[in-house]
Amino acid sequence: MVTLSSKLKVAVFISGRGSNLKALIKSSKLKKSKYQVSLVLSNKLNAKGLDFAKKNKIKNYFIEKKLSTFENKALRLIKINKIKIICLAGFMRILSSNFIKKAGIPILNIHPSLLPKLKGLNTHERAIKAKYKFSGCTVHHVNEKLDSGKIIIQKKIKILKSDNPKTLAKKILKLEHIAYAEALEKII
Missing domain, CATH: 3.40.50.170 (Formyl transferase, N-terminal domain)
Known part of the structure; x- marks a missing residue:
């Protein structure tokens, strides 16, 4: 225990x-x-x-x-x-x-996209504009380059035709809450 x-x-x-x-x-x-x-x-x-x-x-x-x-x-x-x-x-x-x-x-970060796609900001708007079928979140190790460290875990979600940046952000945030704890437990 x-x-x-x-x-x-x-x-x-x-x-x-x-x-x-x-x-x-x-x-x-x-x-x-x-x-x-x-x-x-x-x-x-x-x-x-x-x-x-x-x-x-x-x-x-x-x-x-x-x-x-x-x-x-x-x-x-x-x-x-x-x-x-x-x-x-x-x-x-x-x-x-x-x-x-x-x-x-170790320094970990959570990012609201399926890295290496969509590094940086405004990921949900960019995913919809690019007409991606899926998005999600990534927990990764932090290194000197933006959103480029070794990936620990990813969670994926389908982007619906009805999604907009706000609805997609809300769905991905729920995934983030699960993924971060899983990633942390995984590296310990």
Whole structure:
């Protein structure tokens, strides 16, 4: 049986509402889970995910938007809290290669497309405009190149003729909530 003290400590970086953060926390509370969310960091003061972290008694911090300041403080907090994995969940910044090297632990990201297709932003609009039959989400390792790290897991969904960017985003977000926890458990 996995005990709380034996669970791997995870930090989640957010910039917004924190729906993937919520899903990771919920999954971490299952008895079979091998990880616990121990730290939440945001580069936005009003990120709703910070409130969710507070409600769940998880250490959480807003760190100034300037990337170098964010990265330096984040590295200190990761070390102090003995974090073993970082999950980017709606974190709208690109981490520097220096941060990735200094962290020295796996960094995961979730992206709302079937990588390597549609790297970057506006994936749902671009998928519909390109008339793709399928879209989905990808959890991957973070490296120096945008949305280019080794893929851990993908979840696929059919794009319906009736879909628009909003409806597609909503369907894919549900997949993300499942995929992120699965990917995390898979690499532990």
